Amino acid sequence: MRNAGLGSWPARRARMSPRREAFTFEGASTTYEEVARRTTKLARRLEELGVRHGDRVAYLGPNHPAFAETMFAAHLLGAIFVPLNFRLSTAEIDYQLADCGARVLVHAPQFRSDHPSTVSLDDYETWLEGGSDEPLDVPVSIEDSALILYTSGTTGRPKGAVLSHANLLWNTFNLMIGVDIAADEAALVAAPLFHVAALTQTLLPTFVKGGRSVITPRWDVTACLELIEKEQVTWMFGVATMYADLAASPRWPAADLSSLRVLLCGGSPVPDSVIRTYQDRGLVFCQGYGLTETAPGATFLEAADSVRKAGSAGVPVFFADVRLADTGEIEVQGPNVTPGYWNDPVATANAFTEDGWFRTGDVGRLDDEGYFYIVDRVKDMFISGGENVYPAEVENAISDHPGVAEVAVVGVPDQRWGEVGRAFVRPRPGALVDAAGLRDFLLPRLAKYKIPVHVDVVAELPRTGSGKVLKHALRRLPPP
CATH class of the missing domain: 3.30.300.30 (ANL, C-terminal domain)
Structure with missing residues (x-):
């Protein structure tokens, strides 16, 4: 197999555990064997639309197994996957499609686009089944670009952060070293998959281990509490707001959370009161820190320290280094760090120090044991x-x-x-x-x-x- 990237993962996982369930969505499950077959057929379909190595394939829509299938299929061809934020305006989406030069757009039926080559999820199943399941053998290097993820634009027009297959692989290693992920995991994927953490901190590590991702199309507090109990969810990722909303639900006191082994939180500083709420329920609440550009894990607080160091973002992940500049700005270096921004050499140059460390734009502090605390954004x-x-x-x-x-x-x-x-x-x-x-x-x-x-x-x-x-x-x- 000449494909060293993520596109090879479905076939590799299927030959190890073909009948194990990979995805559960709205009560229906798909096995790893089925994911591998569907991904191959989808890649053949994309190939018919002219997708080749280095082309961009975009996806627009809520969480759905088709998101993961489209990503893996694009990677089978050596193409770059571009997940788009469906909450943006039409003008913002059009800008990102034009900026990345997407060859094909796969989209949920509620979203319309003037893009010349689109596939709606309305027709997705019929269209996919018409594809050949003849295996592909496109050479893909681990250093090839895998994703373009547009930054959230909190300070201006978004930039397309490029992540290579190597960035994603090293991030997976880092996450699996920090969290004892097992083959019987049931991960709740409720945060949007177009956001780097839901994809690379939850779905991809679960996929590598042969666990099951319980995918929900939107964040709904009541539905998520029900899914945790029904599907025996063992771990999940969320931002502080999601966890605050869960704890504020009238169902919280009686909710059955006994299956949960660990909760991951990131995306912004987490109020101490939120952390305490979960620890008071006997739950392991682990905070991490990172950015889209670091794939995203830069630091992590492991379960053993989650109570003693509550509020800390932990220490640098295993395969990365983190330091504080004289200004207090956090800087990161490692194989998980982006090579740069799509078609933006100026932004790329400005993002790195002269000695090659990525400037995060966040202010941090260190305690006397080397644990990081995130103070705030510089801006x-x-x-x-x-x-x-x-x-x-x-x-x-x-x-x-x-x-x-x-x-x-x-x-x-x-x-x-x-x-x-x-x-x-x-x-x-x-x-x-x-x-x-x-x-x-x-x-x-x-x-x-x-x-x-x-x-x-x-x-x-x-x-x-x-x-x-x-x-x-x-x-x-x-x-x-």
């Missing part, structure tokens, strides 16, 4: 009266308030202090949160200059497709 920090204020620290303190479900803090202009904090608070159902009461709550917890001057109570916060809060959208709101 989110603001200066109030000459003092640096990191919103993540303020958000963590506000999250301890019993009436607060979620909060985001940004810096806004102020004539006296230069900048002051503005907090956007989503209260828990039935709770009343007001500015005066919140400031009284924070006085014994934060220095006065860190306490937000302005407090907005909101029903929801604007988000990227991966669940991160769009702080630049909050900054653009009219002044209080």
